Structures are given as C-alpha cells and as structure tokens.
Amino acid sequence: MSSAPTVVAVCGSVREESTTRTALEYVLRAAADAGAETELLDLGEYDLPVYDPDADVQGDEEAVKRIVREADSIALGTPVYHGSYSGALKNFHDYCGWDEYEDTTVGLLATAGGGSYGSTLDHLRITVRGVHGWVLPHQVGIRGASSEFEDDPDAPDGRRFVDPDLEERVEKLGRMLVEYAYITPDVTTSRAAADDD
Amino acid sequence: MSSAPTVVAVCGSVREESTTRTALEYVLRAAADAGAETELLDLGEYDLPVYDPDADVQGDEEAVKRIVREADSIALGTPVYHGSYSGALKNFHDYCGWDEYEDTTVGLLATAGGGSYGSTLDHLRITVRGVHGWVLPHQVGIRGASSEFEDDPDAPDGRRFVDPDLEERVEKLGRMLVEYAYITPDVTTSRAAADDD
Amino acid sequence: MSSAPTVVAVCGSVREESTTRTALEYVLRAAADAGAETELLDLGEYDLPVYDPDADVQGDEEAVKRIVREADSIALGTPVYHGSYSGALKNFHDYCGWDEYEDTTVGLLATAGGGSYGSTLDHLRITVRGVHGWVLPHQVGIRGASSEFEDDPDAPDGRRFVDPDLEERVEKLGRMLVEYAYITPDVTTSRAAADDD
Amino acid sequence: MSSAPTVVAVCGSVREESTTRTALEYVLRAAADAGAETELLDLGEYDLPVYDPDADVQGDEEAVKRIVREADSIALGTPVYHGSYSGALKNFHDYCGWDEYEDTTVGLLATAGGGSYGSTLDHLRITVRGVHGWVLPHQVGIRGASSEFEDDPDAPDGRRFVDPDLEERVEKLGRMLVEYAYITPDVTTSRAAADDD
Numbered sequence: 001m002s003s004a005p006t007v008v009a010v011c012g013s014v015r016e017e018s019t020t021r022t023a024l025e026y027v028l029r030a031a032a033d034a035g036a037e038t039e040l041l042d043l044g045e046y047d048l049p050v051y052d053p054d055a056d057v058q059g060d061e062e063a064v065k066r067i068v069r070e071a072d073s074i075a076l077g078t079p080v081y082h083g084s085y086s087g088a089l090k091n092f093h094d095y096c097g098w099d100e101y102e103d104t105t106v107g108l109l110a111t112a113g114g115g116s117y118g119s120t121l122d123h124l125r126i127t128v129r130g131v132h133g134w135v136l137p138h139q140v141g142i143r144g145a146s147s148e149f150e151d152d153p154d155a156p157d158g159r160r161f162v163d164p165d166l167e168e169r170v171e172k173l174g175r176m177l178v179e180y181a182y183i184t185p186d187v188t189t190s191r192a193a194a195d196d197d
Numbered sequence: 198m199s200s201a202p203t204v205v206a207v208c209g210s211v212r213e214e215s216t217t218r219t220a221l222e223y224v225l226r227a228a229a230d231a232g233a234e235t236e237l238l239d240l241g242e243y244d245l246p247v248y249d250p251d252a253d254v255q256g257d258e259e260a261v262k263r264i265v266r267e268a269d270s271i272a273l274g275t276p277v278y279h280g281s282y283s284g285a286l287k288n289f290h291d292y293c294g295w296d297e298y299e300d301t302t303v304g305l306l307a308t309a310g311g312g313s314y315g316s317t318l319d320h321l322r323i324t325v326r327g328v329h330g331w332v333l334p335h336q337v338g339i340r341g342a343s344s345e346f347e348d349d350p351d352a353p354d355g356r357r358f359v360d361p362d363l364e365e366r367v368e369k370l371g372r373m374l375v376e377y378a379y380i381t382p383d384v385t386t387s388r389a390a391a392d393d394d
Numbered sequence: 395m396s397s398a399p400t401v402v403a404v405c406g407s408v409r410e411e412s413t414t415r416t417a418l419e420y421v422l423r424a425a426a427d428a429g430a431e432t433e434l435l436d437l438g439e440y441d442l443p444v445y446d447p448d449a450d451v452q453g454d455e456e457a458v459k460r461i462v463r464e465a466d467s468i469a470l471g472t473p474v475y476h477g478s479y480s481g482a483l484k485n486f487h488d489y490c491g492w493d494e495y496e497d498t499t500v501g502l503l504a505t506a507g508g509g510s511y512g513s514t515l516d517h518l519r520i521t522v523r524g525v526h527g528w529v530l531p532h533q534v535g536i537r538g539a540s541s542e543f544e545d546d547p548d549a550p551d552g553r554r555f556v557d558p559d560l561e562e563r564v565e566k567l568g569r570m571l572v573e574y575a576y577i578t579p580d581v582t583t584s585r586a587a588a589d590d591d
Numbered sequence: 592m593s594s595a596p597t598v599v600a601v602c603g604s605v606r607e608e609s610t611t612r613t614a615l616e617y618v619l620r621a622a623a624d625a626g627a628e629t630e631l632l633d634l635g636e637y638d639l640p641v642y643d644p645d646a647d648v649q650g651d652e653e654a655v656k657r658i659v660r661e662a663d664s665i666a667l668g669t670p671v672y673h674g675s676y677s678g679a680l681k682n683f684h685d686y687c688g689w690d691e692y693e694d695t696t697v698g699l700l701a702t703a704g705g706g707s708y709g710s711t712l713d714h715l716r717i718t719v720r721g722v723h724g725w726v727l728p729h730q731v732g733i734r735g736a737s738s739e740f741e742d743d744p745d746a747p748d749g750r751r752f753v754d755p756d757l758e759e760r761v762e763k764l765g766r767m768l769v770e771y772a773y774i775t776p777d778v779t780t781s782r783a784a785a786d787d788d
Contacts, residue, residue: 014249043247050240050285051278052211081248083327083512084320087291088247091284116535118477118512119323123281125720126316126713129728130280137723141510179776186773280709313732315674315709322523323516329531334523338707379580382573408643437641444634444679445672446605475642477721478714481682482641488678513717517675520710524674 005181012078012089030174117141202378209275209286227371314338399575406472406483424568511535596772603669603680621765708732
C-alpha cells in the first residue's frame with residue numbers, strides 16, 4: 001500500500017466537446033495532486049461494439065478490461081440521457097465484471113443538460129454494486145452543464161469552472177478516490193476477536 | 198381508434214439464442230391474438246453505433262426511430278446485466294426521444310440469469326418516464342431464465358414456457374399493450390368541466 | 395364517466411407550514427378548475443400509527459383508506475428527507491393496497507430543501523407501481539422549496555409561486571389528474587379483435 | 592481501533608413474529624462471533640411518532656439517535672411493503688442525519704413475503720447515501736421469507752434457516768459489518784502524496 005494508487009476516469013460520452021470529460025479531468029488532476037497515477041479512459045477512443053456474451057473477444061475489450069482491473073479507483077462519468085446513464089457507459093460496464101471491480105473504489109459523476117441528475121447517479125450506484133465495487137458516498141451531479149464552464153486555455157481540458165463550490169465538489173471526488181483507494185478488512189480487529197473466543 | 202394498434206417489441210439482447218427474445222415473441226403473439234399488428238425489433242439485426250449527439254445520422258438510426266415513432270405500444274425487453282438493463286438496449290433508447298415515445302404505451306420485461314431483476318425493471322421504468330412514455334403497471338421479470346424454457350419446434354421462437362403462470366404473466370403484458378394502446382385525455386370530462394365554468 | 399372525477403392530494407409532511415401542502419393546494423385548484431371534486435388528505439390531521447400488519451384496525455386507517463379507494467386520481471406529495479420520501483408518506487402508503495389503488499391515476503410531487511428530488515420521485519413511482527397505480531409521466535420536483543413561495547393572503551394556502559413556469563408545471567399535474575382520471579382498456583379494440591378471430 | 596466495534600441492527604418491522612428480526616439476530620450473532628459488541632434496535636419497542644422537523648424532541652428520539660451515533664456499523668433490516676422499505680424504517684431514518692451516520696458502515700437486508708426485494712434494497716442504499724453512510728456492496732434479500740425458517744428453540748430468535756446458503760449470506764453480512772467497521776482515509780497515502788508536492 002505504500003505505492004501510489006492508480007485512479008482511472010471513464011468518460012461515458014463520445015462527443016468531441018464533452019463537459020463530462022472536462023469534469024473528469026478535474027477529478028484526475030485532484031487525484032494526481034493527492035499522489036495518484038491517473039489515466040483517462042475515453043470511450044470515444046476505444047472500439048467497444050455492442051456487448052455480446054456469446055462472442056469470444058470484441059474490439060478493444062481486453063485492453064479496456066485490463067485498465068479497469070489494474071485500477072485501484074475508478075471515476076465513472078456520464079452524461080444524463082433520458083434520466084439515466086449513457087448507453088456508451090453501460091456498454092463499457094457490461095464488459096467488466098467482478099474480476100474488474102473487486103476491491104475497487106468507485107466515484108460517480110453525472111452531467112445534465114437540463115436539471116435532473118439524481119436518477120442517473122442512482123442507476124450508476126446500483127449497477128456498480130451489481131459487480132461489488134465500493135461506491136463512495138460523495139458523488140457529483142452537474143446541472144445545466146454547458147453553462148458551468150468557461151474557456152480557459154490553461155485549465156484542464158481547456159475549460160475552467162464558473163462556480164468554485166462545484167469545482168471543489170468535483171475535486172473532492174478526486175481526493176477521496178485516492179484516500180479510499182484501499183478499502184480493506186480491518187484484519188487486526190477480526191483476528192483479535194478470534195483470539196478472544 | 199378503430200384500426201388495429203401496432204405493437205413493437207424491442208429485444209435488448211444481441212445473442213443468437215436469447216431468452217429475452219423468446220419471451221418477447223410470446224408478448225407479440227398475445228398482442229396479435231388481441232388484434233394488434235406486431236413487429237420484433239431485434240437490435241442484433243440493426244446497425245446502431247454508440248450514440249453520439251454530435252453526429253448527423255448514425256447507421257440504421259432513421260429506420261429504428263421510424264419503427265418506434267409509428268408504434269402505438271412498445272415492449273422493451275432486456276437481459277439483466279450487472280443489475281440493470283443492457284448497454285445495447287440503452288444505446289437504442291438514447292436514439293429515441295419525446296417524438297418517438299409521445300402517447301406511446303410501454304410494457305417492460307427483464308430476464309435474469311440469476312435471481313434478481315427488480316433494479317433492471319425500475320431503471321427501465323425511470324428512463325422511459327424520462328421521455329414521457331406511458332409505462333404499464335404490469336411488468337414481467339424472469340428469474341433463472343435459461344431453465345424456464347424447453348425446446349418445442351411448434352412454439353414461438355422454438356421454445357415453450359415450463360411454468361404456465363409465468364407464460365400467463367408474459368401474455369398478459371401483450372394483451373395490455375393492446376388494451377391500453379390508446380391512452381388519451383378523457384376530453385369529454387375536461388370539456389364538460391370547461392362548460393361548467 | 396360523465397360525472398366529475400374525484401382528485402385527492404395526500405400531503406406527506408406534517409409540518410405546520412409545509413411547502414408540499416402549498417404546492418398540493420395548487421394541484422387541487424387546477425384539478426377543480428378542470429372539473430374535479432377535490433380533497434386534501436393532510437396526514438398531520440389523521441391518526442396513523444406505525445403500520446403493523448398484525449393489527450386489526452389502527453387509528454384512522456379505515457377513514458383514510460376509504461378516501462383513497464373512492465378517489466379516481468391521487469396526487470402524492472412529499473418532502474425530500476434523506477434523498478427519499480418521508481416516513482409519514484410511506485407509512486400512509488403501507489396501509490393502502492391494490493384495493494385502494496386499482497384503476498387509480500397517480501401524480502407525483504416532491505419538494506426539496508436543497509437541490510435534488512430525483513431519487514424521491516423515483517422511489518414514489520416504484521412503490522406506487524407495487525400496488526398497480528397508474529403513474530402519470532408528468533411529475534413535479536421543487537428545488538430550494540422555501541424560497542419558491544411568497545406570502546399572498548389571496549393565494550392557495552396563503553402563498554404564491556415566485557416562478558410562473560414552476561406554477562404551470564404544478565397546475566399541469568392537477569389538470570392531467572383530471573384528464574387521465576379514467577384510464578381504461580379500450581374495450582372496443584379488443585372486442586373487435588376477438589370478432590376477427 | 593483496538594477496541595471491539597459496535598454493531599447495531601435496526602428492525603423495520605413492528606410485528607410480534609418478524610422474519611426481518613430473526614434474520615437480523617443471525618447478523619448480530621455473526622458479528623458477535625467476529626468480535627463485535629452488538630445490539631438490536633427493535634423499532635416496535637421505541638416510541639417514534641411520525642417525524643416532524645418542527646418539533647423539538649419527539650418520544651424516544653434522543654435514545655434512538657444516540658444508539659445510532661455510537662454504533663460503528665449498522666444493519667438496516669426491513670420487510671418489503673409495496674416494493675420498498677417500511678414506513679416504520681423510513682420514519683426512524685428520518686430522525687437520523689449526517690451526525691448519526693458519519694463514518695458509519697451500513698449493511699442492508701430485506702425480507703419479502705413474495706418474490707421481489709430488489710427495489711427495496713436499492714431505495715435503502717440510496718437513502719443511506721443521502722446521509723453519507725458507507726453501504727457494503729454485499730447485501731441480503733430473502734424471498735418468500737415465511738417459509739425460509741423453521742422453529743428451533745435453540746436458534747437465534749427461536750428459528751433456524753432452512754437454506755444453509757442463505758444463512759451463510761446473512762452471516763457474511765454480520766462479519767463484513769465487523770471487518771469494515773472502520774473505513775477511514777488511508778492517511779499515509781495522502782500524506783506521502785503531500786510530501787511529494
């Protein structure tokens with residue numbers, strides 16, 4: 001545990017200009033500042049056909065799964081499409097399983113064009129539980145995402161946050177992915193208990 | 198309203214042998230028996246790349262959207278992947294919007310390899326609400342789906358249900374998609390009310 | 395169906411000054427304007443002890459269930475407590491069942507002190523489905539509810555909406571509870587179908 | 592962290608004979624075997640009127656909140672009522688807040704009379720997140736709960752499990768509440784990171 005944890009951010013939007021990806025770059029910067037090795041997994045740059053359980057290996061499946069498996073913490077970011085996560089993100093998620101998510105800490109972020117992101121974050125939380133990832137209680141939803149950023153060539157992904165409170169919430173997600181990268185049984189406690197018996 | 202309603206079933210699995218598709222064939226047969234024109238929209242047979250809001254038209258997008266738009270009722274069927282709907286189904290759903298779902302009645306069906314389908318049906322219900330479809334209260338979840346069917350060359354999709362109660366629940370979904378195909382404001386009531394004012 | 399529908403609004407807050415109740419009064423006013431008989435079921439005025447399935451009859455159980463059973467449409471309004479509906483509303487709901495909700499149209503409204511009401515509306519939608527109520531696609535969430543109203547002695551519950559768009563969304567809920575008070579199978583269609591066989 | 596953690600189980604049913612309570616007794620026994628101090632918080636034995644944010648102190652509020660605040664881990668158990676948690680459990684939960692749940696590990700258990708417990712566990716998970724509790728990925732749902740137990744005077748709560756696999760799942764919940772009672776930031780990692788800067 002003395003080594004730096006690896007934090008991977010998965011961007012569930014394939015748009016050229018994605019507020020989801022910009023926000024995730026802030027998550028990763030905060031994680032790096034807290035000592036992590038970081039990587040952006042931009043789904044637009046990988047070939048992941050619609051998941052077919054019957055197929056042997058599809059597209060970049062192996063590469064993507066290895067990245068997730070080797071991560072200590074994962075940030076899942078998605079745009080809100082019809083009140084839930086994007087098909088792109090779920091399709092990625094369908095490729096991964098218990099092997100990929102075991103002992104992995106997961107942070108959630110959703111960006112909404114309009115006003116509501118609650119269902120999206122809930123659906124993410126539930127489907128990550130389905131593969132037994134550890135989802136952080138802290139999560140980030142961004143309403144009216146396109147107006148929450150201003151161009152700034154020096155900022156991550158070329159855009160800065162308009163609202164510093166929101167930026168702080170996003171950065172907190174990055175820090176917590178580092179701080180809670182290694183959630184493990186408190187073995188001493190159980191063993192001490194066993195000795196008492 | 199005198200014409201037969203059109204009921205379309207969307208299969209969210211792209212597997213060759215899909216219990217989701219088999220169950221949907223029973224839904225469609227029951228709908229046809231109740232007087233509907235029916236069609237299976239098997240996502241495995243359409244080219245729907247990962248949805249990109251920036252793209253003009255992608256693959257078979259236009260054809261798929263027209264089918265949904267012209268349907269009076271839609272059955273959405275999905276396998277349970279990690280406690281939620283398949284990426285394939287959500288990707289299809291991302292292409293559709295209010296235009297496609299307006300005044301459309303929707304019935305939900307989920308097939309689980311293991312035991313739990315509750316979250317999946319809930320996520321479907323919420324995302325269909327996001328485009329203002331009318332989701333029937335009656336819904337169908339199938340646990341341990343692979344052992345719920347037996348080969349039968351004369352049955353829909355070549356398989357019959359082992360459990361007649363489950364078959365009845367599936368057929369009820371088909372019937373209700375016909376019976377409630379035209380959910381409309383009870384204009385007489387409102388107009389009468391207006392007259393009273 | 396020629397008679398005026400009955401629309402009942404259930405207030406899931408027991409506070410003296412409740413924004414949930416105020417919003418529901420607007421729902422009921424809009425329903426009355428559209429021709430309905432209306433009634434507010436203010437849970438603070440009824441004795442409903444914690445629901446015990448073993449008990450014969452508890453407190454005002456019978457009165458409350460009769461009101462729900464006789465309603466054509468129900469508006470369920472709740473404050474957001476810890477990201478979900480209030481215990482008060484769920485306790486009321488626990489008393490009701492299929493008999494109460496059969497063929498009943500349900501509209502949902504949630505008021506949040508802070509920013510997020512999505513999970514609350516979702517949980518309501520799912521639990522009403524559990525008793526087979528027909529939940530309208532249109533729903534209303536109110537963020538920062540305490541600052542959305544201004545005192546106005548002539549307004550419903552003594553308060554007017556600050557934002558006319560939000561007021562319109564609330565009134566639309568009332569109108570739709572009238573317009574869709576009688577969701578019934580389109581019998582003609584099925585019968586015609588049967589004749590064809 | 593050298594002391595034994597405290598694990599509290601909250602029973603969301605007020606029935607005399609509750610399968611929820613029986614299952615929770617197994618959770619607590621497993622937690623005790625793993626070295627914890629344990630306590631059952633049986634809501635039927637406390638006076639918790641419907642929560643009113645305007646009231647100063649209601650019934651046994653102070654006692655109940657102190658128990659939750661002092662616990663390291665909490666097991667929340669609920670019967671499935673209308674596809675969600677009981678009003679009794681949510682009413683208890685409404686009294687608690689961030690102070691009570693901060694740094695608390697939470698395990699979820701639901702018992703269904705019929706077949707589906709998925710929505711109930713999801714709603715619990717989301718509302719506990721609302722107060723920032725750490726919810727374990729492992730959770731337990733019990734279908735057809737009344738037939739899952741047999742009388743046995745020597746067993747916890749006088750009943751033994753029929754299915755040993757289910758019993759093991761329940762006991763695993765108790766063990767994990769002990770093993771993960773102290774989820775804390777991996778301070779060394781962050782500090783090392785800070786030193787690097």
